[in-house]
Amino acid sequence: MDKDIRRTVISDIFADPAKYVGKTVDVKGWVRTRRGNKNVQFVALNDGSTIKNLQIVFDLQQFSEEELRPITTGSSIHVQGLLIESQGKGQSVEVQAQSLEIYGTAPVESYPLQKKGHSMEFLRDIAHLRPRTNTFSAVLRIRHALAFAIHKFFNDKGFYYFHTPLITASDAEGAGAQFQVTTLNLEELPKTEDGKIDYSQDFFGKMASLTVSGQLEGELGATALGAIYTFGPTFRAENSNTPRHLSEFWMIEPEMAFYEIEDNMDLAEEFIKFCINYALEHCADDIAFLAEHFDKELPERLKFVVENDFVRLPYTEGIKILEESGKKFEFPVYWGVDLASEHERYLVEEHFHKPVILTDYPKEIKAFYMKQNDDGKTVRAMDVLFPKIGEIIGGSQREENYDKLKNRIDELGLTGMDWYLDTRRFGTVPHSGFGLGFERLLLFVSGMQNIRDVIPFPRYPKNCEF
Ligand code: 4AD
Numbered sequence: 457m458d459k460d461i462r463r464t465v466i467s468d469i470f471a472d473p474a475k476y477v478g479k480t481v482d483v484k485g486w487v488r489t490r491r492g493n494k495n496v497q498f499v500a501l502n503d504g505s506t507i508k509n510l511q512i513v514f515d516l517q518q519f520s521e522e523e524l525r526p527i528t529t530g531s532s533i534h535v536q537g538l539l540i541e542s543q544g545k546g547q548s549v550e551v552q553a554q555s556l557e558i559y560g561t562a563p564v565e566s567y568p569l570q571k572k573g574h575s576m577e578f579l580r581d582i583a584h585l586r587p588r589t590n591t592f593s594a595v596l597r598i599r600h601a602l603a604f605a606i607h608k609f610f611n612d613k614g615f616y617y618f619h620t621p622l623i624t625a626s627d628a629e630g631a632g633a634q635f636q637v638t639t640l641n642l643e644e645l646p647k648t649e650d651g652k653i654d655y656s657q658d659f660f661g662k663m664a665s666l667t668v669s670g671q672l673e674g675e676l677g678a679t680a681l682g683a684i685y686t687f688g689p690t691f692r693a694e695n696s697n698t699p700r701h702l703s704e705f706w707m708i709e710p711e712m713a714f715y716e717i718e719d720n721m722d723l724a725e726e727f728i729k730f731c732i733n734y735a736l737e738h739c740a741d742d743i744a745f746l747a748e749h750f751d752k753e754l755p756e757r758l759k760f761v762v763e764n765d766f767v768r769l770p771y772t773e774g775i776k777i778l779e780e781s782g783k784k785f786e787f788p789v790y791w792g793v794d795l796a797s798e799h800e801r802y803l804v805e806e807h808f809h810k811p812v813i814l815t816d817y818p819k820e821i822k823a824f825y826m827k828q829n830d831d832g833k834t835v836r837a838m839d840v841l842f843p844k845i846g847e848i849i850g851g852s853q854r855e856e857n858y859d860k861l862k863n864r865i866d867e868l869g870l871t872g873m874d875w876y877l878d879t880r881r882f883g884t885v886p887h888s889g890f891g892l893g894f895e896r897l898l899l900f901v902s903g904m905q906n907i908r909d910v911i912p913f914p915r916y917p918k919n920c921e922f
């Protein structure tokens with residue numbers, strides 16, 4: 457079926473050229489390049505539907521040079537013409553232009569995106585225009601496909617898409633890396649008698665923040681609907697200037713009643729393989745383009761992950777391997793340490809050569825809600841570690857025992873958790889879940905080097921453009 461009745465979508469033409477050959481097509485898009493001679497001019501046209509450009513041929517007996525002059529890189533045009541099999545090399549079909557309408561020009565002197573390749577840093581500065589490049593359009597199409605795949609995966613499994621709030625009064629990860637939401641006048645803050653800020657006068661009558669995770673509310677959904685997932689924006693005010701951190705990212709958080717940690721690991725592995733397979737199947741052209749320009753090993757790496765079982769290993773064993781590796785790490789390794797990405801990547805890339813699910817972490821470095829093991833030292837956590845990325849998923853079985861959870865909450869001095877504790881007070885069940893960072897998945901699938909280049913408008917410390 458044609459995607460759009462107002463124009464011929466270029467991806468439709470390439471999907472089934474025979475259907476269009478000999479017919480008049482009506483293509484609209486942005487010019488990538490124009491070249492040619494006194495007799496004929498060739499325009500490479502892109503409409504965003506595919507990485508492939510459609511070649512438009514202008515016969516100079518029919519079009520004057522004057523008419524074609526505004527057609528420069530970045531200009532937008534509408535062409536009607538006959539689709540024919542191409543005589544030239546490099547493309548199967550081309551359009552013999554019969555009529556031309558110019559929507560908008562893009563003067564060479566001022567249009568920032570010219571034919572030559574631009575650095576990722578330069579493109580980040582003009583992030584409002586970078587979707588017009590081959591690279592970013594490829595990444596953004598993959599981003600769409602994966603978002604769709606994620607909904608498909610969970611819907612097909614009978615999970616419910618559950619909407620958790622973006623504005624919240626709780627700190628799900630207990631890490632204090634939250635952006636505050638307030639309408640108080642910061643120049644003139646209302647104070648209580650003991651000199652503290654009087655949040656009763658704030659918009660919500662209490663302190664509020666942007667969510668760092670929808671998990672706690674997700675657990676309310678799972679312990680009623682059985683299995684849910686969230687998929688939404690997540691905000692973290694950590695001052696992390698790394699190629700793997702954003703201040704605003706998207707997270708997918710499935711939460712399942714009656715799942716133990718092994719079930720959770722099975723689901724995480726199946727889920728991530730499904731996503732990668734989906735991209736391999738539905739985004740082949742875009743992945744091939746990115747592989748050719750940035751990362752030759754990308755297709756192999758993707759296939760490898762899909763075809764191999766992930767290693768499952770307790771944290772304690774992981775520490776042993778790191779200690780015995782003889783490798784000089786920047787950050788020291790000892791039992792109890794929160795692993796740095798160099799440690800995670802050593803296990804994955806140099807030791808096992810496979811994705812690793814690390815389990816049973818020390819309780820001190822993990823969140824309060826994780827199920828406590830009988831050893832009194834570790835919790836039933838699971839992090840999925842990936843080549844090139846490090847941690848791509850973080851999750852756990854949850855503590856379903858009211859007393860144990862309450863003790864841990866008190867130990868850590870957390871307050872306002874009564875609503876959460878109610879899930880354990882009334883009809884508590886074993887349950888588990890995890891969070892996948894959507895942009896980390898995209899980093900892996902696209903082969904891009906920096907997480908700022910897989911989201912249209914990245915937010916990171918000292919940057920909030922557009
Ligand atoms: O490990 P995290 O902090 O786990 C949670 O938030 C749990 N509540 C998830 C759950 O069990 N439902 O975050 C989960 C994932 C990480 O593994 C990582 O992929 C991604 O979210 N992530 C980030 N991605 C981009 N930028 C950041 N600043 C991120 N912080 C976490």
Ligand code: MG
Pocket residue numbers: 847849850
């Ligand atoms: Mg984590």
